Amino acid sequence: MYGVAYGESARIATxxxxxxxxxxxxxxxxEEWLSRALHALAKQGERVLTIDTLTRQLGVSRGSFYxxxxxxxxxxxxxxxxxxxxxxxxxxEQLANIKGNAEDRLLALMEKIIVGKLAxxxxxxxxxxxxxxxxxRIVRKADQFRIDYVRSLFxxxxxxxxxxxxxxxxxxxxxxxxxGLFIGQSKQSRVKQLKRLHAFFTRP
Numbered sequence: 001m002y003g004v005a006y007g008e009s010a011r012i013a014t015x016x017x018x019x020x021x022x023x024x025x026x027x028x029x030x031e032e033w034l035s036r037a038l039h040a041l042a043k044q045g046e047r048v049l050t051i052d053t054l055t056r057q058l059g060v061s062r063g064s065f066y067x068x069x070x071x072x073x074x075x076x077x078x079x080x081x082x083x084x085x086x087x088x089x090x091x092x093e094q095l096a097n098i099k100g101n102a103e104d105r106l107l108a109l110m111e112k113i114i115v116g117k118l119a120x121x122x123x124x125x126x127x128x129x130x131x132x133x134x135x136x137r138i139v140r141k142a143d144q145f146r147i148d149y150v151r152s153l154f155x156x157x158x159x160x161x162x163x164x165x166x167x168x169x170x171x172x173x174x175x176x177x178x179x180g181l182f183i184g185q186s187k188q189s190r191v192k193q194l195k196r197l198h199a200f201f202t203r204p
Contacts, residue, residue, distance in 0.1 A: 034082040049128075079135075080134050080137075089145065102157045106198065114178070119179045151165075167201060
């Protein structure tokens with residue numbers, strides 16, 4: 001037992017030394033690792049999320065992996081959290097600086113989701129979450145964050161009770177799935193429809 005644990009620790013330490021000696025241009029940053037892994041997940045499914053497969057496809061050594069992550073469990077946890085931060089939380093943070101009323105912020109949110117492609121990985125991450133507890137936990141966190149944020153906008157607009165709940169859930173479901181349902185439509189055409197969609201969601 002101790003021999004195996006020591007061997008693993010020594011291998012990780014050696015990998016980090018090797019990475020430290022490589023030119024910066026040959027290294028991947030933690031964010032590059034997570035961004036490319038998320039893209040690979042969307043293209044190939046959860047089977048790609050192994051250390052050997054990712055390092056081979058990214059053209060880097062295992063040392064590159066261990067430079068940023070303790071093990072696969074740590075990587076998977078960080079990948080799910082990265083998706084939440086860059087494709088859900090970021091919208092609320094950016095909208096906090098927008099002047100205007102709740103209807104203005106709702107329209108800005110709709111545009112940000114489409115233009116920023118914030119829902120482009122939803123299908124892949126949700127499929128992954130069916131089999132991975134760490135991903136499932138983050139998906140639930142993201143869904144609750146989206147519901148709470150959108151609900152606050154509709155409440156500020158003036159909706160209450162069941163009407164508030166219905167509009168909130170309809171909005172969150174639509175914009176979580178929209179990018180995958182209308183693949184044939186260009187981003188430009190979808191953006192042009194936003195004012196009509198906005199009117200639909202906010203009409204008394």
